[in-house]
Amino acid sequence: MLGFSLNVAAQTADNQFKKPLNEIISEIETRYSVKIRYPQELVKDKYVTYADWRFRPADVEKTMTNILASQDITFAKEGDKKYKLQAFQYHLKTPEEGQQQLDYLASLYTDIASWEKRKSELRACMWEALKLSHLPARPTSQPIITNKRTYDGYTVENVAIETLPGLYVTGSLYKPLNAKGLMPVILNPDGHFGDGRYRADCQYRCAMQARMGAMAFSYDLFAWGESALQVKPEDHRRSLAQTIQVVNGMRSLDWLLTLKNADPKRVAISGGSGGGSQTMLLTALDDRIILSVPVVMLSSYHSGGCPCESGMGVHLCGSGTNNVEIAAMAAPRLQLAISDGKDWTQHVPETEFPFLQRIYGFYGKTDVVKNVHLPQEGHDYGISKRLALYDFLAQNFALDLKKADESKCTIEQNPAMYVFGEKGENLPANAIRRFEDVEKLVQ
Template sequence: MKKRKTAFSGYKFCGLLFALLLSLCVFAQTSDDQFRKPLKEVIAEIQNRFGVAIRYPEELVKDKWVTYADWRFRPLLEETLNNILSSQDLTFAKEGDKRYKLQAYQYHLKTVEEGKEQLAYLSSLYSDEQSWQKRKDSLRTCFWSALRLSKMPARPSSKPIITPLRKFADYTVQNIAIETLPGLYVCGSLYRPLKAKGKLPVILNPDGHFARGRYREDCQYRCAMQAKMGTMAFSYDLFGWEGESILQISPADHRRSLVQSIQVLNTERILDYLLSLKNVDTSRVAITGASGGGSQTMLMTALDKRITLSVPVAMLSSYHSGGCPCESGMGVHLCGGGTNNAEIAAIAAPRPMLVVSDGGDWTQHVPENEFPFLQRIYGFYGKTESVQNAHIPTDKHDYGINKRRAMYAFIARQFGLNTTSVKNAKGEFDEAGVTIEKDNVLKVFGDKGENLPSNAVKGFDNVTKIFNDAVQ
C-alpha cells in the first residue's frame, strides 16, 4: 500500500510540474517584458526607419515604456505613430515635410477625415423633420443633464449693479454686474442706441480665449456698431479667463470642467435680465462670438429657444470640439452616442444662422464639409436660405473686420435694421465712429476690484460648493 501511494504521489507531482512548465511557457509567449522598450528608444527607431524628424518635450516621454514595441510597427509612418502613441495617451502633428511633433492626447480633436466620417454617420440617423426633431430633443435634454442644469438654480433676489451711463456718438455704454448664484457675479457692458425708438433687438456677445478678453478693440467695435444699428448689445467676461471674474477665481481654474456649466448659467441670467427690460423685442434675440465665444454661441442657441438668430465665428467644425474644458469639459459632445459642433449648431434650425469661417483654423473646410450638412437639416424645414456661410479664406482665427462686416450685414438683414448711419460712401460698414475705451473704464467693481460686493465668494472650491448646493 505504501509503495502504491508513493507511486501515485510521484505521478501527481509530475502532473503538477508539467502544468507549471506549461503555464511558464504560455507566460513566456505572452509576457510584454520580452518586447518592452523605452518610448524614447522607440521614437529614435521610428526616425531612423522612416527618415523623419520628431520633436517633443523631454517630460512628455520621460519614464514611459512601450509594450510589444516592435510588433506595433507598420509599413506606413503615420499608422505606426498612431499604433505606438495611442498606448501612451499621446498624439502627433505634422509640421512640414518629414517633420513631426508629439503632444499629449487631445480628446477634443479628430482628423478632418474622422470629422467627415462622423458627419456621414450622423446624417444616417435622420432623413426628415420628424426624425431630426427626435434626435434634436434627445440631444438638448442630454446637454442640460450633462451640464447639471436640468434643474435650474434659483435666481438670487439681488438687483443688477449698474454704473453711470457714458454717452458717445449715436450710442451709450453702461457696465453691469449680475449675481448668478449667491455671491457669484458675471460682469459685462451694455451698449444701446443713443436715441432708441420702439422695441429693440438684443445681441449677446460672449467672449473667447483672446488676450484682454472683452476689453479688446474688436469686441468694442462690434458691440458699439450693433448699438448704432439699433440694438442692445451685451458683452461679458469669459468666466475665470480675463476681466472681473478673476477677482473670484484664479485664471488657472478657468480650465476646470465646471466652468462650462457656470458659463451657460451666466448667459441664461444675462438673457433673463435683458429680456425683462421694457423696450426689448423678445422676438429678435441674437448671439455671436468667436473661438470659445463661438462654442458658447452654438451651445446656447441649442439650449435656449429664446435665441432667434446665431452667428458662430471661427469655431464650427466637425473635427474640433473646443480645446478648453469651458467648451467641452462637461461632456456635452458625448451625448446621443457622440455628437460634434456641426450637429450642435444644427439644432438652431430653422432659426437664421450665419456660419463665419476662415482659412486659418479648423473652420477651413466648412464650405465643403459642415455647411452642406447644415443645409440638409435646414432643408427638412424648407428653410435652406436661413443658414448661410461667409467663408474668408485669407483670414486667420479672430473676429476681424471681414468677419464683423459679414455679421453686421446678416443681422441687419434678418432683423430689419437701418444701416445708413454705419456705412461709408462706398457702402461699406465703417467703424470709424466708435470710441475705444480703456480697459478699466469697462469695469463694474473698480480698477482694482475695490468695489467687489462683500458677499462675493472667492476660490474655485467655494464656487463649486455654491453650485453644488444650488443644483441639489
C-alpha cells in the same frame, strides 16, 4: 488528449518586452529615416510595453500609432519625413474623421420627425451633462449698474449680474442713443482673444449693434476680466467653466428681456472662437435665441481646445456629436456661420455648411442659414467678419445698416469698463472668493 489551457492571460510575457519611449522614438527615426520632434517632458519616464511587437516594417505611421496611442500621444506630419509629437488632443480629430462623423450622423435622420427626435435626445443629454438641472434658484438681487457713458449714437454702462448665489458675471451694456420702441437684444459672449471684452474689435462690434438700433451685452468669460476677482485665472480651464458660462449667458438674457424696450421676438447671439462655441451651444439649449452668428468655430473636427468649451462632455451626447450638429440644433432659426481659410473652419463651404443646409431643408428653410467664408483670412473677429454680422442683423432684424460706421466708435481703456473698481474694491460682500465655493453650487 493533450491538456493545455486557452487562457489568454497565460500568453502575457514576464517582462512585457518593455522599453523606454525615447529609445523607441530613436529607433523609429533610424528604421524609417524620419525626424521626430517633441518636448522632452512629453516622453520623460515613459515606457512602452511590447515595444518591438508594435513595429510594422513598411508603415511608419501605423507603427507610430501603435506605439504612441498607448501613451496618449499623437503625431502630426510637418513635411517630408518630419513629424511632431504632442499630448493627445481629446477635442481634435482629423478633417477626414470629421467628415466621417458627419456622414454617420446624417444617416440617423431623414426628415423633421427623426431629426426632432435626435435633437430632443441631444438637448436632454446636454442639459444633464452640464448639470443645469442641479442649479440653485436664480438670485433675486438687482444687477449692479455703474458709470453710464454717452458717445456718438450710443451709450455704455458697466453691469454685474448675480447669476448664482455670490457669483457675478460682469459685462458692458450698449444701447442706442435716444432710441424709441422695441429693440433687439444681442448677447456677445467673449472668446479667447487677448484682453477679452476690453478688446477694440469687441467694442466696435457692440457699439455698432447699438448704433444700428439694438441692445448689445458683452460679457466676460469665467475667470477672465473682472470674473478673475472671484476665482483664479487658471480656474478658467476647469471643466465646470463650461457650465458657468452657459448659466451666465442664460441668466444675462433673463435680465436683458426684463428691460424696457427689449423685444423678445428679436434675440440674437454672436461670438468668435470660444465665444463661437458658446454661441452654438446656447442657441441649441435656449429657444429664445432666434438668430445666431457663430464666428470661426463651426467645425466637424474641432470641439474647442479649452475645457470651458468641451470639458463637460456635451460632445459625447447621443453616442457622439460635434459642433456642426450642435449648430444644426438652431434650425429653423436664423443662422450665419462665418468661417475662414486658416483655421479649423477652412472646410466649411464644402463640408460643414452642406450638413447645416440639409437640416434646414427638412423645414423648407434653407434660405435662412448662410455662410460667409473668407479663405484668405484667419482666426479672429476682424472687420470683414463684423461687416458680415452687421449686414445679417440689418437684413433680419430691421436695423439701420447705414449707422454701422466704426469710425464713430470710442475705444475705451479697461478701467472705464470695470464694475467693481480698478482693484476690485467694490466687489459685493457676498461675493464668492474661491473656485471650491463655485463647485458647491453645482452638485
